[in-house]
Amino acid sequence: MLLKYFYDEKLSQASYLVGCQATGEAIIVDPSRNIEPYIKTAGAHGVRIVGVTETHIHADFLSGSLELASRLETTLYLSDEGGADWKYEYATGYDHRFLRNGDVFSIGNIKFEVVHTPGHTPEHISLLVTDGGAFTKDPLGIFTGDFVFVGDVGRPDLLEKAVGVHGSSEKMARMMYRSLQQFKNFPDYLQVWPGHGAGSACGKALGAIPSSTIGYEKRTNWALQYNDENLFVEALLAGQPEAPPYFSMMKRLNKEGAEQIGRIAAPLPMGGSIDSVQEWTEQGIVLDTRPASEFATKHIRGSINIPYNKSFVTWAGWLLGYDLPLYLLASNDDVPDILKDLQSIGLDRVIATLDPYIIEQAGESDSRVMKYEEVTMDMIDDAIQTESIYVLDVRSMAEWKEGHFPQANHVMLGHLQEQAPKLPHDKPILVYCKTGGRSAIAASLLQVHGFKEVKSLVGGYEKWSKQKKLPPTRDVK
Structure with missing residues (x-):
């Protein structure tokens, strides 16, 4: 059996190619939308991609199943569990097989043997894998998707928080508990191949190791230590990270296609002037x-800054939305x-791109x-103590509760777009x-919303707490 692992660090998302060298056939498990790496790897190993499967309707990225089915005429193997609201509507236009528990x-x-493992979502399935060419006929491992991760399990609250299914969090948490009891009965030697790693918003304590075994997870995974359903539900629902709003769009697109x-229309590489870019801000x-x-140091009035780094996709999903066209300033x-x-x-509406060198056409005045000012604690401490500056903490709620500036107000960065109009304009804003x-991204958003004197704290709360200029304020609520 051929097993290849693909990992997108920006999405903290894992996908897999499973191939049979004897027949030259392969299947992709939980593919991302960019299918080129799968095609390249399959060719390099002399196998042909004939199938694609998913553990569930994903919320945090666009699946590549439709791309593979349309380009390579692969067969879709998709869940038929979870009820009428959780069906892959686009699949009927392609060669497909809908799967139920035990198939x-x-x-x-x-x-591949299908195991219905609801909890993260109602339709979620896991896949037990047996290598028919091996000496033993026992299964080798299990693709767990967003059911069991290394050190964690899938969050049960996304349907309520991201999709708006009222009252579903506790129901899904109880489903997760029952699915885990089934998981505990599988042989300890089975390898566990999850759909995400550390950094994913689909859980709260994911490990960075790419794979595990059922025996190891039974010993070390916090969620598998509970034998009381009510205590488990309480623990699972506590402390889950904020749900990005783009998750609801991903659910819809992955369901409908x-x-x-x-x-997708390719963006136009543009020449132009600063005036033309300012026109883009109106469009x-x-x-x-x-x-x-x-x-x-210098940027075009009305533009938003999301630096192109490991966190780029996360904050693009949180902040950009799908209802407006995008214009890209990038090399x-x-x-x-x-x-x-x-x-x-799914942020496909990029109309035009332009190299940001154009900004150098403009003088400082x-x-x-x-521009906005990057400041250190020494530069701003007096203003904080005299409350002559509005202090804004844009970290997560969990970080805020662990400690924050005594004078601070809290708006998580992902919610700043809708909360910015409620912030005061009568004094400068220090964001950290x-x-x-994140404070740098927040500073750009505040300027777009009309705040004229914005400052970003270099080094943030971490540097401040190490300096111990003030005892940290802890939120015990």
Whole structure:
């Protein structure tokens, strides 16, 4: 059996190629929308992709199942569990097989047995894998998707928080408990191949190790230590991270079918002036992807800064939305990768791109450009103590509860777009996060919302707490 692991660090998402070398056939498990790596790897190993399967309707990225089915005419193997609201509507237009608990299908000599494992979502399935060419006929491992991770389990609250299914969190948590009891009965030697790693918003304590075994998870995974359902439900629902709003769009597109990448209009590489970029700010969102330090020094009025780094996709999903066109300020070398990253979560409406060198056309006093101040604690401490500056913490709620500036107000960065109009304009704003990355994004958003004197704290709360200038305030609620 051939097993290849693919990992998207920006989405913390894992997918797999499983191949039978004897027959030259392969299947992709939980593919991302960019299917080129699967095609390249299959060719390199002499196998042909004939199938694609998913553990559930994903919420945090756009699946590549439709891309594979349309381009390679693969068979879709998809869940038929969970009731009428959780069906893959697009699948009927392609060769497909809907799966229920206990069903078996094969790719060459590799056998897949379906196990219904609801809890993260109602339709979630896991796949037991048996290598028909091995000496033993016992299963080798299990693809757990967003059911069991290394050190954690899938969150049960996304349907309520991201999709709006009222009252579903506790119901799903109880389903998760029962699914885990079934999981505990599988042999300890089975390998566990999960759908996400550390950093994913689909759980709260995911490990960074790519795979595990059932025996190891039974010993070390916090969620598998509970034998009381009520205590488990309480623990599972506590402390889950905020649910990004784009998750609801991912659910819909992965259920109904997204536009095929080949049909997306390519953005126009533009020349132009600062005036033309300012016109773009009236038509949609101008996204500047330069490092925060460069953006702070000089940027076009009305543009938003999300630096192109490991966190880019996360904050693009939180902040950009799907109802407005995007205009991209990025180096020509970065544009292809940025477009792939945006497309990975369905942000397909990039109208035009322009190298940000154009900003150098403007002098410091040009009203078409802006800047904000990056400050250290020594520079701003007096203003904080005298409350002559409004202090805004944009970290997560969990971070806020662990400790924050005594004078601070809290708005998590992902909610700043809708909360910004409620913030006061009568004094400067100091925005901070853990180390300075999120506060830089927040500063650009505040300027778009009309705040004229914005400052971002270099080093953030982490540096401040190490200096111990003030005892941290702890929220015990």
